[in-house]
Amino acid sequence: MRPGKAPWWTSAVVYQVYPRSFQDSDGDGIGDLGGILARLDHLLDLGVDVLWLSPVYPSPQADNGYDISDYQGIDPMFGCLAQLDELIAELHRRGMRLLMDLVVNHTSAEHPWFVESRSGPDSPKRDWYWWRPARAGMPAGHPGAEPTNWQSFFSGSTWELDEASGEYYLHLFDRSQPDLNWENPQVRTAIYDMMRWWLDRGVDGFRMDVINMISKDVAPDGHLHDGPPLAGSALGDGSASYLCGPRIHEFLQEMHREVFAGRPDTLLTVGEMPGVTVEQARLFTDPARAEVDMVFQFEHVSLDLDGSKWRPVPLRLRDLKASFGHWQAGLADVGWNSLYWDNHDQPRAVSRFGDDSPQFRRDSATCLATLLHLHRGTPYVYQGEELGMANFPFAGIDDFRDVESLNHFTAAMAAGQAPADVLAVLRRMSRDNARTPVQWDASPSAGFTTGTPWLAVNPDHVTWNAEAQRGDPSSVLAHYRRLIALRHTEPVVALGDFTMLLPAHEEIYAFSRCLDGDTLLVVCNVGRTPQPLGELLPAAVDGELVLGNMAVADPAVLAPWEARVLRVR
Ligand code: TEU
Numbered sequence: 001m002r003p004g005k006a007p008w009w010t011s012a013v014v015y016q017v018y019p020r021s022f023q024d025s026d027g028d029g030i031g032d033l034g035g036i037l038a039r040l041d042h043l044l045d046l047g048v049d050v051l052w053l054s055p056v057y058p059s060p061q062a063d064n065g066y067d068i069s070d071y072q073g074i075d076p077m078f079g080c081l082a083q084l085d086e087l088i089a090e091l092h093r094r095g096m097r098l099l100m101d102l103v104v105n106h107t108s109a110e111h112p113w114f115v116e117s118r119s120g121p122d123s124p125k126r127d128w129y130w131w132r133p134a135r136a137g138m139p140a141g142h143p144g145a146e147p148t149n150w151q152s153f154f155s156g157s158t159w160e161l162d163e164a165s166g167e168y169y170l171h172l173f174d175r176s177q178p179d180l181n182w183e184n185p186q187v188r189t190a191i192y193d194m195m196r197w198w199l200d201r202g203v204d205g206f207r208m209d210v211i212n213m214i215s216k217d218v219a220p221d222g223h224l225h226d227g228p229p230l231a232g233s234a235l236g237d238g239s240a241s242y243l244c245g246p247r248i249h250e251f252l253q254e255m256h257r258e259v260f261a262g263r264p265d266t267l268l269t270v271g272e273m274p275g276v277t278v279e280q281a282r283l284f285t286d287p288a289r290a291e292v293d294m295v296f297q298f299e300h301v302s303l304d305l306d307g308s309k310w311r312p313v314p315l316r317l318r319d320l321k322a323s324f325g326h327w328q329a330g331l332a333d334v335g336w337n338s339l340y341w342d343n344h345d346q347p348r349a350v351s352r353f354g355d356d357s358p359q360f361r362r363d364s365a366t367c368l369a370t371l372l373h374l375h376r377g378t379p380y381v382y383q384g385e386e387l388g389m390a391n392f393p394f395a396g397i398d399d400f401r402d403v404e405s406l407n408h409f410t411a412a413m414a415a416g417q418a419p420a421d422v423l424a425v426l427r428r429m430s431r432d433n434a435r436t437p438v439q440w441d442a443s444p445s446a447g448f449t450t451g452t453p454w455l456a457v458n459p460d461h462v463t464w465n466a467e468a469q470r471g472d473p474s475s476v477l478a479h480y481r482r483l484i485a486l487r488h489t490e491p492v493v494a495l496g497d498f499t500m501l502l503p504a505h506e507e508i509y510a511f512s513r514c515l516d517g518d519t520l521l522v523v524c525n526v527g528r529t530p531q532p533l534g535e536l537l538p539a540a541v542d543g544e545l546v547l548g549n550m551a552v553a554d555p556a557v558l559a560p561w562e563a564r565v566l567r568v569r
Pocket of ligand 1: 063066067103153173209210274309344345346404431
């Protein structure tokens with residue numbers, strides 16, 4: 001991709017709003033569209049180009065809106081369609097775009113499609129979902145009689161028995177989130193209609209939830225395959241049957257033809273794809289194949305996990321370099337990366353990969369930001385990340401709200417694990433860490449609500465909040481503003497080639513970016529120990545500082561968590 005010819009999103013930065021936790025405008029303790037409208041100038045001030053809005057559709061909220069019961073409306077808890085139209089208009093007026101969340105691997109069990117499907121085997125919509133009888137030779141409801149042995153993302157089996165018909169339906173996530181059957185062309189047509197309806201309304205694209213799970217590996221006779229058994233469990237890993245399944249590229253190309261083809265090139269699509277490999281991502285994001293513009297991959301947020309989200313282990317910097325380096329190289333000539341540390345599903349990056357002690361919190365948050373934003377790809381900022389928001393000090397299980405955390409706790413208790421151990425892991429990994437209200441000011445509810453927040457405000461908001469940072473040039477907020485501006489003004493940041501340096505070094509993360517003879521060198525100290533640069537990277541010592549996260553005390557030494565972007569010859 002060359003400057004001048006590259007798509008607009010190569011120099012764009014996306015900001016994710018998780019509406020429940022962003023800003024409440026009516027005092028019910030839950031964020032809403034009115035709140036987002038009132039805070040748009042925060043996004044403008046930050047300089048982001050796109051707002052990705054997590055689901056605001058009508059929903060029973062079993063998974064905070066990722067369980068949708070009506071694709072073409074707004075949940076009254078969040079507001080109304082007129083406000084969504086106003087949001088589109090107000091964003092466009094400020095030169096920003098709106099990306100909606102598209103959750104079409106599954107619906108809510110309360111969606112009229114599923115209610116109809118569940119009404120009986122003769123329902124015209126029966127085949128819109130995955131209904132299967134009990135395993136041959138076993139009575140329905142008997143443990144192990146589920147049609148496959150797959151374990152759900154949210155604990156337990158992926159199959160739920162419907163007593164009325166004696167058949168099971170598939171749910172890769174919670175039992176309240178039945179999977180749609182994309183094999184059925186009527187399902188696809190209904191979804192494409194809905195997507196066109198949103199685009200006609202003025203939205204600028206979609207972030208597609210678990211979109212690489214929509215094609216399942218189903219035998220011609222309808223049989224689904226068991227997966228390899230999981231250690232210490234009666235269940236198995238079904239992912240080979242539903243991650244990047246046999247028809248995934250066909251479905252995405254069809255979606256592109258039916259929904260996006262012929263529309264202006266101001267649109268953006270990003271596919272969330274757990275388990276996607278670089279090789280697959282090249283196919284998904286090759287513009288010539290017309291599937292999606294970019295994908296969210298999960299490799300770098302799995303490096304500190306021992307196979308399971310609930311078995312965290314320390315991150316080794318060289319693994320992070322190998323992973324990011326592999327992705328940068330793999331998508332260098334074809335396709336495009338998206339870049340993120342945080343989202344509504346991940347614990348807070350400053351606590352997870354940085355150092356949230358008072359001494360190093362600001363420096364590590366800005367160091368991590370610099371490291372990520374200087375890669376090639378489109379950076380995503382998750383609400384509060386630009387303020388250095390950290391994990392929450394959860395005291396007990398009653399402090400959690402997330403269905404994933406609660407299901408895991410129940411399953412772990414049933415398996416005889418020690419409550420204190422399970423709580424320690426939840427404290428570190430729970431998605432609720434990301435979901436505490438945005439910290440706008442030091443007032444008791446952090447300026448988020450006049451009521452009682454649905455999830456407690458982090459007590460650290462008295463010092464860590466937007467108001468305190470707004471006028472402070474040394475704040476995390478100011479640093480994000482500078483990073484975002486740098487991508488807009490420096491073609492080498494958006495489009496330059498990427499070369500990883502010092503791949504085996506355990507504390508220094510260094511790389512160069514190069515475009516038409518213009519070279520930036522990025523050096524980051526990912527730790528508390530000062531790092532001499534003179535022998536390792538002499539070019540860094542006399543490079544011209546383009547952007548740094550602290551005043552340079554000694555050009556030849558990187559201070560703890562110091563990050564520098566240097567122009568070198
Ligand atoms: O997440 C997909 C996903 O596979 C994981 O991120 C998963 O939710 C979990 O965090 C793994 O530990 C998407 C949404 O982002 C998430 O919020 C939804 O719960 C999920 O899909 C189901 O819609």
